Amino acid sequence: MTANVPKAELHCHIEGAASPALAKMQADKYGVDISPIINGNSYVWEDFTSFLEVYDTVAKLFRTREDFCLLAETYLSSLAEDGAIYSEFFISTDHARESGIDPADYVSGLADGIDEARKTTGIEARMIAIGLRHMGPNAVLETARWITANPHPLITGFGMAGDERMYDVPDFLPAHDLARTAGLGISTHAGELCGPASIRHTVEHLKPDRIGHGVRAIEDQGLVELIAEEEIVLEVCPASNVVLEIYPDFASHPLPKLVEAGCQVTLNSDDPPHFSTSLANEYRIAAEHFGYGDQALLEFTTNAIKAAFIDGETRTRLLEKCRLTGLG
Numbered sequence: 089m090t091a092n093v094p095k096a097e098l099h100c101h102i103e104g105a106a107s108p109a110l111a112k113m114q115a116d117k118y119g120v121d122i123s124p125i126i127n128g129n130s131y132v133w134e135d136f137t138s139f140l141e142v143y144d145t146v147a148k149l150f151r152t153r154e155d156f157c158l159l160a161e162t163y164l165s166s167l168a169e170d171g172a173i174y175s176e177f178f179i180s181t182d183h184a185r186e187s188g189i190d191p192a193d194y195v196s197g198l199a200d201g202i203d204e205a206r207k208t209t210g211i212e213a214r215m216i217a218i219g220l221r222h223m224g225p226n227a228v229l230e231t232a233r234w235i236t237a238n239p240h241p242l243i244t245g246f247g248m249a250g251d252e253r254m255y256d257v258p259d260f261l262p263a264h265d266l267a268r269t270a271g272l273g274i275s276t277h278a279g280e281l282c283g284p285a286s287i288r289h290t291v292e293h294l295k296p297d298r299i300g301h302g303v304r305a306i307e308d309q310g311l312v313e314l315i316a317e318e319e320i321v322l323e324v325c326p327a328s329n330v331v332l333e334i335y336p337d338f339a340s341h342p343l344p345k346l347v348e349a350g351c352q353v354t355l356n357s358d359d360p361p362h363f364s365t366s367l368a369n370e371y372r373i374a375a376e377h378f379g380y381g382d383q384a385l386l387e388f389t390t391n392a393i394k395a396a397f398i399d400g401e402t403r404t405r406l407l408e409k410c411r412l413t414g415l416g
Contacts, residue, residue: 091171092171092382092413093171093371093382093385093386093389093413094171094172094173094386094389094409094410094413095167095170095171095172095173095355095367095368095371095389096172096173096174096175096354096389096392096393096396096406097167097172097174097175097176097354097355097356097357097367097370097392098176098275098298098321098323098354098356098392098395098396099176099178099275099300099301099323099325099354099356099357099358100163100175100176100177100178100356100357100358100359100360100367101143101177101178101180101249101358101359102159102160102163102177102178102179102198102215103143103146103147103150103159103180103183104143104146104358104359104360104361104362105159105163105177105357105359105360105361106146106147106149106150106159106163106361107129107162107361108126108128108129108130108131108361109129110158110159110162111126111146111149112126114149114150114155115149117149118149118151120149122145122146122149125142125145125146130361130364131146131361131362133362136251136281136332137251139332139359139362140222140250140251142362143359143362144183144186147180147183147186147187148183148186148187149187150187150189151187151188151189152189152193152197153189153193153194153196153197153200154197155197156189156193156194156197156198156200156201157197157198157200157201157204158201159198159201160177160197160198160199160200160201160202160205160213161200161201161202161204161205162201163175163177163201164201164202164205164206164209164211164213165205165208165209165211166366167211167367168205168209168210168211169209170366170367170368171368172211172367172368173210173211173212173389173406173409173410174211174212174213174392174393174396174398174406175211175212175213175214175367176213176214176215176216176244176245176396176397177213177215177216178215178216178217178218178247178249179194179195179198179215179216179217179218179243180217180218180220180231180249181194181195181217181231181234181235182219182220182223182227182231191234191238192238195215195238195240195243198215198242199215199240199242202214202215202242212398212402212406213242214242214243214244214245214396214397214398215240215242215243215244215245216243216244216245216246216247216273216275216397217231217232217235217243217245217246217247217267217272218231218246218247218248218249218250219231219232219246219247219248219249219250219260219263220248220249220250221248221249221250221251221252221254221255221260221277222250222251222254222255223250224254224255225255225259225260225262225263228248228260228263229260229262229263229266231263232246232262232263232264232266232267233266235267235270235272236266236267236269236270236272239270243272244272244273244397244398245272245273245274245275245397246263246264246267246268246272246273246274246275247264247274247275247276247277247296247300248260248263248264248276248277249277249300250277251281252277252278252280252281252282252286253281253282256289257278257286257289257290257293257294258289258293260293260294261293261294264276264294264295264296268295272397273297273298273397274294274295274296274297274298275296275297275298275299275300275323275397276290276294276296276298276299276300277299277300277301278290278299278300278301278302279299279301279302279303279304279305280300280301280303280304280329280332280334281332281334282304283304283307284304284305284306284307284308284311286304287299287302287304287305287308287311287315288308288311288314291311291314291315291318291320296320297320297321297395297397298320298321298322298323298395299315299320299321299322299323300323301322301323301324301325301329302315302320302322302323302324303322303324303329303334303335303341303342303343303346304334305322305346305351306342306345306346312346312349312351313349315351316349316350316351316352319352320352321352321353321354321391321395322346322351322352322353322354323354323356324343324346324353324354324355324356325355325356325357325358325363325370326338326341326343326355326370326373326374326377327357327358327363327364327365327369327370327373328357328358328359328363328365329341331362331363331364331365332363338373338377338378339377341377341378343374343378344378344379352391352395353388353391354388354391354392354395355367355370355371355374355388355392356370357369357370371385371388374388386410386413389410390407390410393406393407393410394407
């Protein structure tokens, strides 16, 4: 089960997709000791705050256009090996600057990686630019300004990630409005560390097309109904939620309840090596812990493709790949 199901994801942070093996290779290249944050083939952190610190340490190991090409190509090729046909990943010009690389070279390098992976595996991919919430509204606005002033055909979305506990949602409206006016799709993190009020404020003030995570909407039935009615897509990351102890186990995870309530749900890996997961594993979790068969798993894939920030021709082609499996 799941092996023959085409897969797609909308929620993965590209720096967070660097495997420990790749991080070690980059650390050796630049003479950086990262032994304190790696144990065997796993990253070491204790809570969300220390996770962000480890994430930032790894991100700074990628410093050139070629480095970011390697990162994107490596990740997308691994997805394709597991049967993925589409991926959207988050990019951060703030992380690029902290690594000492010009954002234009950062974007170009990632685009090179997308092109290389497409040539060798056929996988399609796009990028979503994010502002980091914990850096404040002005920083997020500056990200939106740079992205809209330097458009790239493979950057098709904008959103916000980082520490959800910081700052007020309405303060980020100018950044999101600027991106929306420029024609970018909007996907913003909410309802992971914080409860349903965070999601409601995000929906009401930022009006996103999609919500990153959004699982804690289940604590407010009216909010669940609103999300379903407005057809706001949820980018759900089960393994991440359990590892970060948002839920104690998969039996407690609300994914099935959200689906039953009519929400459009997709499966995603978030920062896969940090949470000992992969996109293929998220599909296995859906099958083994939530009881979904191949037909239902394919619906998660089609949900993602229908909600993807892509042109109509690409969407039609990807949906046709799903249809040709004979599952749908």
